[in-house]
Amino acid sequence: MDITIHSTFLPHDDPEVSLAFYRDVLGFEVRNDVGQGKMRWITVGPAGQPGTSIVLHPPVADPGVTDDERRTIAEMMAKGTYAMIILATPDLDGTFERIQAGDTEIVQEPTEQPYGVRDCALRDPAGNMIRINEVRG
DSSP states (O other): OOOOOOEEEEEOSOHHHHHHIIIIISOOEEEEEEEETTEEEEEEEOTTOTTOEEEEEOTTOSTTOOHHHHHHHHHHHHHTOSOEEEEEESOHHHHHHHHHHSSOEEEEEEEEOTTSOEEEEEEOTTOOEEEEEEOOO
């Protein structure tokens, strides 16, 4: 079997702020931007990796989501427990310095984890947890 990850979805509560973070802080390319206002789906991805994308989406756009679920989603996003993604870089310290230079919520500075990974953690503007692993080659 030959299966790859093509896209993953992360919610946003402010498309302009999320777009600026993924484009300007993380350096991702903007691949698609559809919709308007808060109802925008913005596809971004790392340069040189056209087959891997993150779709930033309005989390409550599904008409099947109830008002109670909308409140729960908003609460979880505010706490940073609704969504997460793990990225990777060969230069964790350099990447962390560039990210820290912006107005980014840092959760954990680069740390050697007891489970064998060196990583850092931060939150995007919507509260999504982002961990960045150092890839050792």
